[in-house]
Amino acid sequence: MEPVRIDGSQGEGGGQILRTAISLAAVLGRPVEVTGIRARRENPGLRPSHLASVKVVGDLFGAEVENLRVGAEWVRFAPSRFAGGRYKIDIGTAGSIPLTLMTVIPAVSLSGNGLEIEVTGGTDVKTSPTIDYLRYVVAEAYRSAGIKFSIEVQRRGYYPKGGGVAKAVIEPCKKPAAVELLNGRAVAPRITSICSQLPKHVAERQISSALLALEKGGVKCTNYSASFETAASPGTSILVYSASDFGGPYAGGDSVGEVGKRAEQVGQEAASRYLLSTLAGATVDPFLSDMMVLPLCVAKGVSRYRTSKITEHLCTNLGVARQMTGCKYEINQVSESEHIVTIEGA
Incomplete structure (x- = not known):
């Protein structure tokens, strides 16, 4: 072959x-x-x-x-x-x-x-x-x-x-x-913040800054946790996310710490990425949007989801999936921050 x-x-x-x-x-x-x-x-x-x-x-x-x-x-x-x-x-x-x-x-x-x-x-x-x-x-x-x-x-x-x-x-x-992920219900965000070989207050400061950024965006969060976990070298990460059992939204914003990057910046960065989707009413965040291409391009039937931003990663992944499977797709812009992706599986 x-x-x-x-x-x-x-x-x-x-x-x-x-x-x-x-x-x-x-x-x-x-x-x-x-x-x-x-x-x-x-x-x-x-x-x-x-x-x-x-x-x-x-x-x-x-x-x-x-x-x-x-x-x-x-x-x-x-x-x-x-x-x-x-x-x-x-x-x-x-x-x-x-x-x-x-x-x-x-x-x-x-x-x-x-x-x-x-x-x-x-x-x-x-x-x-x-x-x-x-x-x-x-x-x-x-x-x-x-x-x-x-x-x-x-x-x-x-x-x-x-x-x-x-x-x-x-x-x-x-x-x-x-x-069909077009009208997801409202799901309150959660935050999980991790640090390793660093004081636990680093993870807590990441949460505090994420909470502040969410509040400025009009989003309240009451479910959050800070954890200290084992690792071979120092590091941190944080995730702000909403994920329903079915029908969306599936939206997350994450960020990773690095030398010279303050904990407050890490938390604010994750929250901003999360808000990009949530404030636009998206059911799938821009990073997940291209990850959904692979299963949906071989699913029987037509899939649709709403996202806040069309990335070059998404467009490229759609092109590769079409070459491999013969699936069909289209992207419709509803507004500056609202796009509907349609994939017809092969």
Whole structure:
């Protein structure tokens, strides 16, 4: 079978193009060739975290993988049968555990399989959703489409050492469901703030500043928690989120601490990201918006959801999904901060 050829430099040109293509190749049982991987980025080619994602899915699906090495500008991936069982991988340093799981979870579940996987790396790192965002926002949104998974954080991992450990249990989804997420009910926000190898007041200050920012936006929050968790190196993260049992909203704003960044800034940043969706009446936040593409592009029927902002990540992911599956989509702008995404699954 001829591979589907995907240009990895299209659109936003990031590693998500590769991850989406690999996940869908596993689900569809179709070979794929991705070229121009991260061609316009400062460090072009395959990075260790991307390599880990491809390796995991390749191992799980008995794939024949060509040119899988750091710096590779192209990769060819031809899946076979799902191996199953349990799986462990160490990404190395602070490679993103959430981004690795977001490649594995849909690939495994949407192919009708289950898996227990343990991943070592970074749980809360820059340019990646935090592990709590996956646990509390993505998990609920995916559940509405029929994908069920749970994540247990055994140890936090921050830049630069990483060393975090997360265990995920993924359940099979034989028939992904189309979703209608246009009119979610009002759901009060929650806040979870984490710090490791730092005084607990850092996590508490993050919460205080997030609460203040929410209040200025006209949103009250009475459900919040500060936790001190083990890690190999110091670090913090915070998540402000609303997630309903069904029908939306599924909205979150997270932020990760770093050297020289005050706790107050971390909390305010997460709250601002959350408010971007909530004040616009969105049912799906802009970050989740592109993550929903993968399950919905293979769901039977037409899905619709309301989001506050159209990102280049979303547009690129939609384009890759169409190339891989033949799905159809459209984006309608209702107002400056209101957009409706429609996906007709293949």
